[in-house]
Amino acid sequence: MSRKLLVALSALLVVVFALSACAPAATPTEAPVVETEAPVVATTEAPTEPAIVFKACEVTDTGGVDDKSFNATAWKGATDAQEQLGIEAKYLESKEVADFEKNINAFIEEKCDIIITVGFLLSDATVAAAEANPDVKFSIVDQGYDTVYPNIVSQVFQTDEAAFLAGYLSAGVTKTGKVGTFGGMNIPTVSIFMDGFARGVAYYNEVHGTAVETLGWNTETAEGLFTNDFSDQQKGREMAVTLMDEGADIILPVAGPVGLGAAAAIQERGNAYIIGVDSDWYLTAPEYAAIELTSVMKLMDGTTFSVIKSALDGTYTGGKIIGTLENGGVALADFHDLSSIVPDELKAELETVKAAIIAGEIELNPVYQQ
């Protein structure tokens, strides 16, 4: 250890103390800094409307903003709004239950124009904050309420409509006459996929006089196959192997990342296909592109975007937005690389079925009516 090192370290210390002295010095300038920053952002991104300082703020649940699921999708809606509408988007991640209220309060203090909360875990905190702050606008993703609050917009999804199409498609594509599904937990947001899927298969049988069988979900008893886990991919692998052994050649796993385990098992076996959920797996899990037939998508980015837009242009009213096939809130993804294995007449039929669902001519399970 030389004397030079000592000098260098002392110099570092001096710099540090100087820096720490800088921080309090920022006191008087702090407020102006915030004010000047916002117009700069606005002018660079939306030169036509330089005066807008509109903040859309998202509080994630414990999954975090990069969960590749609803937190991430909702955040994409907010960043889309940032790019297209010239607003400012911010987020806070929650690590535990106690953070929900804290983060919402931090955004209320920040005077956010709309606060977007994600998932059922935040439902209590959102209602409490909305009642305590009647002039702050809220929107909660993937959670409905029995009561209508004037300053909460619930974003809910009629997912069974898109799953119905996936079922119809699968029944038309299967070679073995058997398709399978399994879920993470027997809760409504999961089983809505499985129920719609099974009904789609049944409808295909009705139209074509076939006898394609759905493994893993019984529409009569509302029971089926569940991993009781949303994180262990090994369980997804086991489920997929079981279903394939039973003869299923198309599988819909409704269990978040557990489904990736199923995809791995199917890819190894090589004679079956998988249907993704929530987002287009062709884009989020491209390593399994060869076996990804399609995905049943919940487009929370779209609904989040439209809620932000409504708050921005003054058309915001409390209640709920239901993502449907009609408004594009739920959809069947493109077939991408596997487009060739889907016959053209089946594609045409899917369009007809879709139109029939939108027109209300095909009845889905009323239990899942959002």
Next chain:
Amino acid sequence: MDKNENEKQDFGKLVLQEVTGESPKAKIQKRSVWQVIQIPFLAILTGLIIGAILIVATSQTVWTAFAESIWKGFSTAGKELGTAYWALAEGSLGNIVTQIKAVSSGDDAAIRAAFNPFLESLVQSTPYIFAGLACALGFRAGLFNIGVEGQLFMGGIFATYVGYSITGLPPYIHAPLAFLAGALGGAVWGMIPGLLKATTGGHEVINCIMMNYIAYRLTAFLLTGPMTRPSVAGMPLSPIIEKSAEIPQFFPSPIRFHLGFFIALGFAFLVWWILFKTTWGLNLRVVGANTRAAKYAGLNITKTTIIGMAMSGALAGMAGANEVLAVNHSMATSLSSGYGFDSIALALLGNSHPVGVILAAMLFGVLKNGATRMMVVSKIPIDIVTIIQALILIFVAAPPIIRAIYRLKAPKKEVATAVTLSGWGRNK
């Protein structure tokens, strides 16, 4: 008791005497107070410095500015850093200007709003105090309780159950009852590894980790099954507890400052009193310091180990009960994001002394709370604060690094780490 042990005791008295200002020998001991706190103090400082470097290095704005000119780069870096750390301070302690204005205006609502950041920091530090005490007590007894996280979950579950299932009790009975139920849940969960260690020699670290897994899964099972909220049946969320079971918050929303903080301070005092003022506490510390000597002196190791783990577990359970009863008012599987594990480090930072634990817990609470504001204002991810915390702890755990950086002389006896190290592999 060896000399080392005496020194530890001295430190305890010393800090307290410093705090209360009652020491007759304060002048003589002042130097050694500095010796005790110099490592944590310099560790915090160094952690913040490296954190600053990280903030600057990961900032896109700074890199863009550096691309334009070096001078602009430095000024932007300074500005970014100023904004970030100012937000950290403002978010955790409040803005002094606003506070003075509020106090002089005499408006209640304004005063409350101005001091809310600091009060919120105390709210954040409360579970850390309980969990830190749990670890500290374990360390003192020579037990490495790494099961605080699981005990915390069991405390939360017990408190929640008593909180919503019993109705019609007056608040002054219901809330304490629910809180003690939480302590009981933690105590039971902590006692099991204690029993296993005392009777079979199974190491408490391994058994505690396993008990953590059982606690997580049991919580998930209970919350999706028997204890689920009927309106969201199947989702891992408990019913909301009765109003009478809530630990009262002092001010209207959004201020969450609650009685639990003072309860935590009360238990810190109790732990200090038990450890340093009772014979039983002395026994506990002797067993912790040297099991063989304790055995030779005729102390009952089995009993001390079991009760030590149970008490540690009870404190951990209180951390969970506190979160449910005072803050969340219901239980979910994401009750804690690692209070139990942070508390191990926190007890180390506080030298396993109740006063040290309180101070360390408040540091953690301040950092955690300030991070939210930092994220809102400057969009610096909350994770940076986790890194700063980790750095501080690394420096505390390895004092030679700090001594090398700041050219400090090594003390004759290693005071800061002795307590912790004695927890490993002694009772064989």
